[in-house]
Amino acid sequence: MNVFVFDIETVPDVEAGRAIHELDGLSDADTAEAMFHLNRQKSNSDFLPHYLHKIVAISAVFRANDKVQVWSLGEETSSEKEVVQRFFDGIDKFSPVLVSWNGTGFDLPVLNYRALKYGVGAAQYWDTGEYDSGFKWNNYISRYHARHTDVMDLLAMYTGRANAPLDHIASMLGFPGKMGMSGAKVWDAYQAGDIAGIRQYCESDVLNTYLVYLKFELMRGHLDQPSFDRECQLLKQLLAQSEQSHLQQFLSLWNNA
Template sequence: MNTLVFDIETVPDIAGGRRLYGLDGLDDAAAAEAMFKLRRQETGGSDFIRHSLQRVVCISAVLRSRDGVKVWSLGDESSSESDLISRFYQGLERFNPTLVSWNGSGFDLPVLHYRALLHGISAPTYWDQGELNRDAKFNNYLGRFHSRHTDVMDVLAGYQARAVQPLDQVASLLGFPGKNGMDGGQVWPTFLAGDLGSIRNYCESDVLNTYLVWLRFQQMRGQLDASQLAEEFMLLENALVAANQPHLSEFLAQWQTATAAMPLIDPPLNTPISSH
């Protein structure tokens, strides 16, 4: 079975905000500030933009298949939102993977739903609940308790909102890099500055952390033993080296440093990563 770990990055949908809130005449930065202010008024404090007004600017993925492991961001820096989302759903049609995310049920997938609706994007395999494939009735991408999509954050929290933990902290606790110089709050100003490349690099770092936590989760649930986990780590390490991209090399170096600094609570779980 193919496994596709994914993460998205978004910015305020300025065009949508102008239509809904009458923000014509404001430049993008001012329109976004108006949207944040209106949202704070709606919520009593939070300026987190509604899911339907989150414009997707990056989708990054780790694909684990029988051919190995691949890390990349869909499309390129000139790709439209429609193209990015179409590529995502086309990938599901092609690879028929198990989807893995961190807070995908609460954020990434609902955003993709609304934005695909906006762009008229068809995704029959994703939406199938048994109408096309009988087996999908019992295991589909939409079922919260189905494994076809595993929101690792949701599962580890026992589906309890008060037990939810941030990816950065969980990854760092396990000896993985965690956040690297950027967080979600910096995506919009980075986008305004025209630096989509840094956003894509950041998204790939997040999806790599999610993949590493997923591997540890797979060991915990008995799908990988200690030696198989070490093999998966090595496979990813080799893929990062082969990619020969500065941000991936930096992620690998931070992973090696974090692993070396881990206390030896249980040596089989802390197999050192080989140096290059």
């Protein structure tokens, strides 16, 4: 089975913000601050509506054919449309089990709006049995189907009162948790041109998600202890062979946790 664990990082969609709130003439930074201010007035939160998020990174762990990979889709210079297209192309090609932490509540709705904006095709993703009859009973869209496993949503029993931050759960389980950046700092990093740092941060989050998922698979009997240990060792081998410093750091923190 192909397993595709994913995570996204976003910044304010200042282009849409200008059009919706009539903010012509403001810089990107001032437009974003105006968007935050207007949202605080409405909901007492800086967290913008899903449709006002622009994707700047999608990172993945892909487990298939006795191999595991971790990377960020596209290049640092890739457009948002290209990165979103790559995500849905991967679903069309491999029909993987999608795995996320709060993907139902955040990542996938944002991806849906961005795909809508750019006219990105995603036939496999939206199929509920029209093209493949098997998708009628197990598809990406229905909340209680397994083709997308939102680990947080499942552990919380589909109630927001029991939701938990990924880094807290990862740390509780002896995994590295947050490394360096946080989601609140992504906008600052983006304005500074640090796309590489954002992608590295996103990759650390998706690694934590994958490890929590493995622990979840062990708990619900889809893996036994020897199989879980083999999966962890396979990932450690990948990280040990990597020349990227953030992946080496992740491995070091994991070994010392």
